[in-house]
Amino acid sequence: MIDLDDIDRGLIKALAQDARQSASALGKHFGLSQPATWRRIKRLEDAGIIAERRLRLNAEKLGFGVTVFLGIKLATKGRVSLEDFERAVSAIPEVQTVEHVLGLYDYRLRVVARDLPDFERVLRRRIMTLPGAGEVEANVLLSEERLTGPL
Amino acid sequence: MLDDADRRLLRYWQAEPSLSPGELADRCGMTAGRAARRIARMEEADILRGVGAVINWAALGYAVEVSLRVTLDKTQGNAFDAFMAEARRVPEVIEMQTFLGRVDVRLSIIARDMAHYQQIYRARILTLPHIADIEALMHVARIKGEETLPL
Numbered sequence: 226m227i228d229l230d231d232i233d234r235g236l237i238k239a240l241a242q243d244a245r246q247s248a249s250a251l252g253k254h255f256g257l258s259q260p261a262t263w264r265r266i267k268r269l270e271d272a273g274i275i276a277e278r279r280l281r282l283n284a285e286k287l288g289f290g291v292t293v294f295l296g297i298k299l300a301t302k303g304r305v306s307l308e309d310f311e312r313a314v315s316a317i318p319e320v321q322t323v324e325h326v327l328g329l330y331d332y333r334l335r336v337v338a339r340d341l342p343d344f345e346r347v348l349r350r351r352i353m354t355l356p357g358a359g360e361v362e363a364n365v366l367l368s369e370e371r372l373t374g375p376l
Numbered sequence: 377m378l379d380d381a382d383r384r385l386l387r388y389w390q391a392e393p394s395l396s397p398g399e400l401a402d403r404c405g406m407t408a409g410r411a412a413r414r415i416a417r418m419e420e421a422d423i424l425r426g427v428g429a430v431i432n433w434a435a436l437g438y439a440v441e442v443s444l445r446v447t448l449d450k451t452q453g454n455a456f457d458a459f460m461a462e463a464r465r466v467p468e469v470i471e472m473q474t475f476l477g478r479v480d481v482r483l484s485i486i487a488r489d490m491a492h493y494q495q496i497y498r499a500r501i502l503t504l505p506h507i508a509d510i511e512a513l514m515h516v517a518r519i520k521g522e523e524t525l526p527l
Contacts, residue, residue, distance in 0.1 A: 226437050240429040244393075274436055275429035278393035282386065282525055286423045287378070289525055294475065294482065296513075311519045318526035323519040326443065329511055333443060337525060364477030370460075374431065374486065375438075375467040 227272045232257065234376045236265055237275055241373070244278050289337040291344050292366040295352065296330035298359045305357030313355050319347045330362070378423070381406065382414055383527050386424075390524045393427055433470070438486040440493045441515035444501065445479040447508045455506035456480070466500045479511075 229237075232255050239251055252262035269275050284292065299305055307325075314323050314334065322335040336352075338344035352358060381404070388403045389395060395403070401411035418424040433441070448455040456474065463469055463483055471484035485501070487493035501510070 226435075229436075237429070237431060241431050242426075242428060244427045244429045272435055273432050275431060277430040277432070278427055279430050279523065280386070280390050280393050280427055281425040282390070283423050283425055284525055286421070287386075287525055287527065294473070294479075315520040320520065321523045321525070322521050324443075324521075325516040325519060326513040327516055328513040330513060332519075333513060335523070362478060364475035364479045364482075367474045367476055369474075370464070370472045372464065372470050372472065374433065374470040376431075 227268065227274075233265060233269060236262070237269060238373060238376055240266070240275055244275075284337055288339055290340050291338045292369075293336045293338070293344055294364045294366060295334040295336060295348075296362040297332040297334065297352075297355075298329075298361075299331045299357045300359030301357065310355060310357045314352075317347070317351050319351070330360075378418075382418060385411060385414055386418075386525075387527050390522075390527070433486045437488055439489055440487040442485045442487070442493060443513040443515065444483045444485060445511045445513065446481045446483065447478075447510075448480045449506045449508040450480075452506045458505045459507070462504050466496070466504075468496050468500070 235255055236251060239246065239254070248263040248266060249259040251257075251266075252259050255262065257265070266275075299307075299310065310332075311323065311325075314320055314332070319336050319338055320334050321337055322333075324333040325331070326333050334352075336344070336347060338347055348361070348363070352361065384404050385400065385406075389400055397412060397415075398408050401408040404411060406414075415424065419426075446459070448459055452458070459481060460472065460474075463472060463481075466485075468485050468487060469483050470486055471482075473482045474480065475482065483501075485493070485496065487496055
């Protein structure tokens with residue numbers, strides 16, 4: 226693992242907020258030259274710390290009024306292949322995230338839908354019919370906050 | 377409202393958020409100027425809220441991720457607000473969602489290892505106000521995580 230100083234941590238925070246900022250604009254903010262800033266960003270990317278980028282889209286304005294978190298328990302563990310389940314569930318376009326977890330459920334999904342009837346359609350036709358899907362618990366998202374984390 | 381060209385832009389960009397503005401315009405078969413104007417318009421309309429770097433906490437030494445499903449004591453009028461205000465102050469909480477369903481609030485917590493997790497859980501989580509019940513799901517693997525919308 227690489228050592229980070231306060232400027233590195235500041236750069237991570239700034240890029241998490243807005244990844245489209247140029248190295249020179251960021252450098253000005255942190256009192257660094259453009260090449261020095263670029264080298265630091267490159268180092269953080271190479272270490273895999275900020276390798277990925279993500280668009281922040283307003284789901285509601287794009288017609289997705291409902292987000293549901295699902296907990297799924299596999300019905301007959303040992304007899305279903307986890308790979309088959311994972312491949313099938315990942316292929317559903319409305320399923321945004323799939324996490325394998327330990328605890329009350331085996332998988333945690335984040336699902337978007339246009340509205341509740343649309344969600345019911347996804348749930349009945351696509352999720353309940355997955356190979357090995359057993360008990361399903363649904364919680365409808367009301368609000369969400371992403372925090373900076375321990376930087 | 378969005379037209380097909382806007383959706384095409386978002387589709388390509390979502391799939392590869394690291395594309396430069398020029399590359400993105402090329403993929404969509406638009407001039408760079410036309411693509412930039414459409415993007416600016418979507419930002420003004422609050423459809424696009426930005427592009428952020430995704431922080432890879434595992435690469436920063438946070439090997440443990442736990443999803444805590446919290447049920448609150450709703451006989452307390454301010455249970456939600458008081459709980460959320462305090463949870464927001466825990467640095468290791470990186471996500472917070474409220475729900476309609478069996479679960480009231482979900483927290484995503486990261487920790488360096490299990491000993492660190494136990495310490496956060498005892499000192500910072502169990503001391504949060506108005507908790508009626510907590511269930512923990514331990515994150516094992518992220519199978520799908522780009523959080524794209526099916527545009």
